[in-house]
Amino acid sequence: MNVAPRIGARVFAFAIAMAWLATVVTEHAQLTPSYALLVSETAPAAVDRGVRDLDPPRRPRTDMTSPTVDDAEPFVRGSVIVRFRAGTSVEARRALLARVDGTAAAPPSYAPFDMVSIDPSADPEAVARRLDAQPDVEYAQARYRVYPRFTPNDPQYSRQWNYPAIDMERAWDINPGATPSVTVAVLDSGVAFRSGIMRYNAGEFQFFAGRQLGPTFPALGPIDVPFAAAPDLGGPERFVSPRDFIWETTNPFDLDGHGTHVSGTVGQLTNNGVGVAGMAFNVRIMPVKVIAGFWDLVFSSPQVGTDDLVARGIRYAVDNGAKVINMSIGRSGPSAPVVHEAIAYAVSRGAFVAVAGGNDFEDGNAIERFADFATDIEGMVAVGAVGRDGQRAFYSNTGAYIELAAPGGNSRVGGTSGGILQQTFDFDLVDTFLLGPAQFRAPRFDVFAYDFLQGTSMATPHVAGFAALLMQQGVTSPAAVEAVMKRYATDLGPPGRDDAYGYGLINPRGSLRGLGLAR
Amino acid sequence: MKGTTGAPRRFVKVAVAALLFAAPAHAQTDVTLRGFVDVGSQSFAAQRSFDAVLGGTRGPVFGGGVEVVLPQQIFVSLRASRFRRTGQRVFAFNNELFNLGIPVTVTIAPVELIGGYRFNYRSRLVPYAGAGVGWHRYDETSEFADANENVTDRFTGFHVLGGTELRIARWIGTAFDVEWATVPHAIGDHPNSVSREFRESNLGGVTVRVKLIVGR
Numbered sequence: 001m002n003v004a005p006r007i008g009a010r011v012f013a014f015a016i017a018m019a020w021l022a023t024v025v026t027e028h029a030q031l032t033p034s035y036a037l038l039v040s041e042t043a044p045a046a047v048d049r050g051v052r053d054l055d056p057p058r059r060p061r062t063d064m065t066s067p068t069v070d071d072a073e074p075f076v077r078g079s080v081i082v083r084f085r086a087g088t089s090v091e092a093r094r095a096l097l098a099r100v101d102g103t104a105a106a107p108p109s110y111a112p113f114d115m116v117s118i119d120p121s122a123d124p125e126a127v128a129r130r131l132d133a134q135p136d137v138e139y140a141q142a143r144y145r146v147y148p149r150f151t152p153n154d155p156q157y158s159r160q161w162n163y164p165a166i167d168m169e170r171a172w173d174i175n176p177g178a179t180p181s182v183t184v185a186v187l188d189s190g191v192a193f194r195s196g197i198m199r200y201n202a203g204e205f206q207f208f209a210g211r212q213l214g215p216t217f218p219a220l221g222p223i224d225v226p227f228a229a230a231p232d233l234g235g236p237e238r239f240v241s242p243r244d245f246i247w248e249t250t251n252p253f254d255l256d257g258h259g260t261h262v263s264g265t266v267g268q269l270t271n272n273g274v275g276v277a278g279m280a281f282n283v284r285i286m287p288v289k290v291i292a293g294f295w296d297l298v299f300s301s302p303q304v305g306t307d308d309l310v311a312r313g314i315r316y317a318v319d320n321g322a323k324v325i326n327m328s329i330g331r332s333g334p335s336a337p338v339v340h341e342a343i344a345y346a347v348s349r350g351a352f353v354a355v356a357g358g359n360d361f362e363d364g365n366a367i368e369r370f371a372d373f374a375t376d377i378e379g380m381v382a383v384g385a386v387g388r389d390g391q392r393a394f395y396s397n398t399g400a401y402i403e404l405a406a407p408g409g410n411s412r413v414g415g416t417s418g419g420i421l422q423q424t425f426d427f428d429l430v431d432t433f434l435l436g437p438a439q440f441r442a443p444r445f446d447v448f449a450y451d452f453l454q455g456t457s458m459a460t461p462h463v464a465g466f467a468a469l470l471m472q473q474g475v476t477s478p479a480a481v482e483a484v485m486k487r488y489a490t491d492l493g494p495p496g497r498d499d500a501y502g503y504g505l506i507n508p509r510g511s512l513r514g515l516g517l518a519r
Numbered sequence: 520m521k522g523t524t525g526a527p528r529r530f531v532k533v534a535v536a537a538l539l540f541a542a543p544a545h546a547q548t549d550v551t552l553r554g555f556v557d558v559g560s561q562s563f564a565a566q567r568s569f570d571a572v573l574g575g576t577r578g579p580v581f582g583g584g585v586e587v588v589l590p591q592q593i594f595v596s597l598r599a600s601r602f603r604r605t606g607q608r609v610f611a612f613n614n615e616l617f618n619l620g621i622p623v624t625v626t627i628a629p630v631e632l633i634g635g636y637r638f639n640y641r642s643r644l645v646p647y648a649g650a651g652v653g654w655h656r657y658d659e660t661s662e663f664a665d666a667n668e669n670v671t672d673r674f675t676g677f678h679v680l681g682g683t684e685l686r687i688a689r690w691i692g693t694a695f696d697v698e699w700a701t702v703p704h705a706i707g708d709h710p711n712s713v714s715r716e717f718r719e720s721n722l723g724g725v726t727v728r729v730k731l732i733v734g735r
Contacts, residue, residue, distance in 0.1 A: 174621065174663050474619050480612040514610040514619040515713040517565075517572040518659050518706040519670045 034300035036247050039224060040197035046228030047447040048275070048423075075142040078120040080128045083113040083138040096134055100127045154232075154268075156276045156450055159421050161388045161414075162407035162462065163277060171469065171508035177270060177281035178472035183240055184266050184283050184324040184464055185317030185351075187310065188259030189296075190252040191287035192230040192425070192445060193239045198253065199224050200299040202442070217437050225295075227253050228446035230260050232268050232275035232423045233285070241320040244289040245309040246301045255445065256293025257424040261453055262328045263287070264422035265461035266468070275423050276450060279465020279508075280472075286322050288313045291329055294433070295443055305329075310370070311342035314353075318346040323471050326464035327355045328457035332366040340373045347379035352471070352478040354463040356456035357384040358397035365397055372401040379478025381485065384501060385459040387413040390492065392500045396456055403502040404485055405492060406462035409454030419452030420459075427451065466508045473512050484511045549590060551735050555694075556583040559728025561602055565706060565719035571616055572623060572713055573606035580726055584631075586734075592637045594647065602627045608661060611716045626658040627722065629700075631678065647696075648681040655702050655722060668711075676702030676723055684732065692732040699725050 080102070084093055093114075097104060102116040118127050124142035131140035163169065201222050207214025229235065244252035254260045263285050268278030290313035291305035303309055310329065317325050325346055343353050358368030371382035385396040385408020392398070393410040409419035426449040432441045463485070470481050488511040489504035497503050562577040563569045570576045582600025589595070608621040635649020652675065659670040682696025700723035706712060707720035714720065 170663075475610055475617045477612070477615065477617070480610065480615065480617060483612045484610050510711075512619065513621060513661070513663065513668075513711070514608040514617075515572075515711055515716060516608055516623050516659055516661055516670075517568055517606075517625055517714060518657065518672075518712045519668060519709045 034302060035199070035201055036249070036299065036301075037199040038196055038251060039199045041195075043195040043197050043226040043228055043446055046195070046231050047426075048231045048449075075124050075144050077122075077124055079115050079117050080124045080131070080140055080142055081113050082116045082128075082131055082140045085136050085138050088136040092136055096131065096136060100130055102127070102131075153271055153273050154275050154277050155273070156421060159417060160276055161418075162409075162420055163279075165386075165388065165390065165407050166462065166506055167509045168279070171512055174509065174512045175469045175473050177267075177278075178283045178468045180237075180282060180284050182280070182283045182324065182468045182471050183286050183322045184280065184326060184468050185286040185288050185313075185320075185322035186259055186263045186266060186326045186328075186461075186464075187288045187290045187313045187317065188254075188262055188326070188328055189256035189291050189293045190244065190246075190254035190259045190289035191239070191242075191263045191285065192228065192233065192254050192260040192448070193242060193252070193285070193287050194236060195226075195228045195446070196251070196253075197224050197226050198251075200295075202298050203300060205298060215437050217433060217440050220440075220442055223442040225442060226444055226446040228448075230264070230423050230448055232272075232448075233260070233263060234269045238267070238269075238285055240284045240286050241316075242287045243313070243316055243320075245313050245316075246289050246292050246296055246303045246305060248302065252287045252289035253445065254287075254289075254293070254425075255295040255299075255443070257427065257430060257451075258293070258328070258453075258457065259287065259289070261420075261422045261424040261451065262326060262457060262461045264424070265420060265458060266326055266465045268422060276421055278422075279462055280468035283324075283465075283468045283472075286317055286320065288317050295430075307336045307338050310336075311338040314339070314342035314346050318349045318351045322346075322351055324464050324467045325351055325353045326461050327353065327370060328455075328460045330356050330358055330368045330370045332358075332360065333369060335372070336369050339370055340377075343370075343373055343380055344377055347377055347478045350476070350478060351379075352464075352467040352481045353377075353380040354460050354467060355380060355382050356460045357382045357399075357402050359385075359395040359455050359457075361395055361397050365399070367399060368397050368401070371397070372399070374401045374403050379482055381463060381482055382502070383408075383456055383460045383463050385409065385454070385456045386492070386501070386505060388418050389413045390505065392493070393454065395454070396459075396500075398499040400499060402499055403482075404463060404489055405501040405505045406459040406466075408456050408459030409452065411452075411454055416452050419454040421450055421452050422458075423448050423450050424453075425449070463506060466506055466511070469508060469512060484514070487511070551588045553586045553588065553732055553734025554583070555586060555596075555598075555730045555732045557581070557598075557600070557728045557730040559600075559726045561724050561726040563724040564701070564721040565714055565717070565724075567717040568706065568712075568714040568719045571609050571611065571717070573604045573625060575604075577724075578602055578604050580728065582728070586732075588637065594633075594635050594637055594649070596633045596635075596649075598631045598633065600629055600631075609713055611713055621662050623659060623661040627655060628658075629653045629655040629676070633678075633680065635680070637684070643686045645684040645686075646682070647684060647694075648679075650677070650679040652677055653700060653702070655705070657705060657722060672705075674702050674705040674722060676700050676705075678723070684730075690733060690735060692734075694730040694732060695728070696730070697725065697727050699723070 104114045128140040202220035204219040206216040270277040270281035290309045374382035381403040384402045384405045385393040387410025426447040429444040486503040488507040491504040492501040566576040584598030586596035603626045605624040608619045610617045631653040633649045633651035637647045678700035680698035684694040702722035705722035707714035
C-alpha cells in the first residue's frame with residue numbers, strides 16, 4: 001500500500017457524515033448507550049506507514065546554528081583566500097603577499113588555495129582586491145560568512161511545496177520554529193496526542209443523504225479502540241492542557257484525523273529526519289476538541305460540536321495559556337454572537353486567532369461564520385487558500401472578511417500532490433464505513449500515514465504557526481500580529497486588498513525581519 | 520569641609536593656570552595648519568526613528584581633521600567623523616514598538632568641509648563660527664539580510680557651527696563647539712524603514728563636541 005492521496009475520499013466521507021449527522025444522529029443517539037471508557041493508559045506502539053515507499057532520508061545536518069556576527073560584517077577578518085596560478089614560484093608568492101603584509105599558512109585539506117593571514121585591522125575585501133589584480137593570482141577573496149538556509153531534513157519535506165511557496169526556509173533562519181514558551185491551541189476534532197485504548201459502544205446506523213436512505217451499518221457493540229500519539233508530532237511534552245468538549249473529558253482523542261493533520265502544519269516536529277515539517281515546530285500544542293468526527297457520532301458522543309462548545313473551547317484555550325488559537329472550523333447559516341464574543345475575549349486576553357475562510361465558493365459562496373468576525377476584530381484573521389500555482393483554490397470562499405491567503409492546496413492544480421501533506425491517520429483503517437456494511441469494522445487510531453488534504457482548514461494553520469513565530473519574535477499583541485501580517489503580505493489578485501486573497505499571501509520572512517532604520 | 524574633592528580641585532587649578540600662563544592665540548600674520556581630534560554627542564533630527572531602532576536619540580561621534588587658518592582670521596577645515604551603533608529591528612503599530620531581536624548596525628560617516636571666521640584672535644578665548652557642506656556615508660546592516668537589503672548610500676548635507684577655542688599652551692588648544700546639520704531626504708522612503716513609519720527623513724541633527732587642537 002502506498003501513501004495514497006485521499007482528498008476525494010475525505011470529502012466524500014465528510015459529506016456523508018454531515019448529512020447523516022443532520023438527519024439520523026439524534027434518533028440513534030437516543031437508542032445507543034453512550035460511553036467512552038479509557039480501559040488502558042497504554043497501547044501498542046504507533047505504526048507509521050507513511051515513509052516506506054519514499055526516498056531515503058537525507059543525511060541530517062550537523063549544524064543548523066547561525067552564529068552571531070560581530071559588527072554584522074559579512075566576512076571574517078584576519079585572513080583572505082588566495083588561489084595562485086600554477087607555476088608561481090614560492091619567492092613570487094612571498095613577494096606578492098608581502099605587499100599586503102600577508103603570510104601564507106599551510107593549505108587546509110581539500111583546499112587547492114592558500115589561507116593568507118593578514119592584519120586583523122585590515123579590510124580583507126580591499127586586500128583581496130589588491131591581490132586579485134596581480135597576474136600571478138587566479139583569484140583572491142575575503143572569507144565571507146555563509147549562513148544556513150534552513151532546509152528541514154524531514155524526508156517528505158520535498159513534497160511540501162507549501163513552505164517554499166511562502167519562503168519559510170529563510171523565515172526559519174530568523175526564527176527556527178519558535179519555542180515551547182508559545183502555546184498554540186488547536187480547536188478541532190482532537191489530536192492524536194497520546195496512546196491508550198478506549199472502549200466505545202458502536203450502535204447501528206444508517207446513512208441518510210437528503211431524502212435518500214443509504215445502507216444500514218450493523219452495530220459493533222462494545223469495542224476497544226487503540227490510539228497512539230502521532231509519531232511526527234512528538235511526545236507528551238509537546239501537548240499542554242488537553243480538553244475534550246465533545247465527550248467532556250481531558251482526553252481529546254482525534255477520531256477523525258482532521259485535527260491531527262492541522263496540528264501537523266502548526267507544529268510538526270521538523271528537522272528530525274522523520275516525515276514532514278511544520279511551521280512553528282517548537283511550540284506546545286493544546287488540543288481542544290470542539291467538533292465531532294464521524295466515529296464520535298457512531299459512538300453516540302454526548303455532544304456533536306456546536307457554537308457553544310466552540311465558544312467554550314476558545315475561552316478554555318486562552319484561560320489556560322494559549323497565545324495563538326487555530327480554528328480550522330466554521331459553518332454557514334446565521335451568525336454566531338457567542339463565538340464572536342469568545343473570540344473578542346481571547347484577543348483581549350492576548351491571544352491571536354486564525355480562522356478558516358470557508359470552502360464553499362462553488363456551493364454558493366455563503367458567508368462563512370466565525371471567519372466573518374475578522375472584519376471587526378483586530379487580532380483575528382480569516383484565511384483563504386491558494387494552490388501551488390499561487391492562485392485562489394477553487395473551493396476557497398471570497399468575501400469582505402477574507403484578510404489573508406495561505407497555502408491550502410488545490411487538487412485541480414498539480415493533482416493530489418497539490419494538497420497539503422501532513423501526517424494523520426491511515427484512513428484505510430479509519431474510514432471502514434467506505435467499504436460497505438459487509439466489511440465495516442472498528443477503526444484504529446494508532447496507524448499513521450502522510451496524506452494530502454486541501455481546504456482553508458489546511459491554510460489556516462500556516463497563519464497560526466506564523467503567528468506563533470511572530471509572538472516568539474516579540475510581536476506580542478494580537479492586533480499587531482494581524483497588522484504585521486497584512487503589512488508584509490504579498491499582494492495577489494487586483495492591486496490592494498481584495499475579496500479573494502485579502503491583503504495577499506502571508507510573508508513570514510518579511511514580517512519577522514520587520515523594520516530597520518532606513519530599510 | 521564639604522564640597523569639592525581632591526581631583527576636581529586639581530582640575531580647577533590646572534585650568535586656571537592654563538588660562539594665566541598659556542600663550543595668547545597666535546597673531547594671524549601668516550597661514551597656519553593645525554590638526555585636531557574631537558569627541559562629541561550627536562542628537563539626531565530623526566528622533567523617533569533612531570530611538571526605535573538604536574534605543575536612543577543621541578550617540579557618541581568621534582572625529583578629526585585638519586584646519587587652515589588664514590591671516591584674515593578665516594579658517595577652512597576638513598573634518599571626518601563616525602557614528603556607529605547597533606540596535607535591533609522593530610515593528611511599530613499604533614504607537615507601540617515591538618523589538619524583534621534582530622541586530623542592525625548603523626554607521627554614519629560624514630566628511631565635512633567648513634569655512635568660517637575666528638573672532639578676537641588675540642585673546643586666549645577665540646570664538647568662531649562657520650558653515651559648510653558635508654558628504655554623509657550611511658551604512659545599515661542587519662543580520663539575516665540579503666545583500667540588497669543592507670544599505671550603503673551617500674547623501675549631501677549642510678551645516679552651521681559655532682564655538683570657542685581656548686589656548687592651553689603654545690601648540691595646544693581645545694575648543695567646544697555646537698553644530699547643526701541637515702541631511703534632507705536621506706531616509707524614510709523605503710517601506711521597510713521605521714523612518715518612513717514616523718515620517719522622518721533627515722539624517723542630520725545637532726552635535727556638541729570637544730576638540731583637541733594641535734598647532735598654533
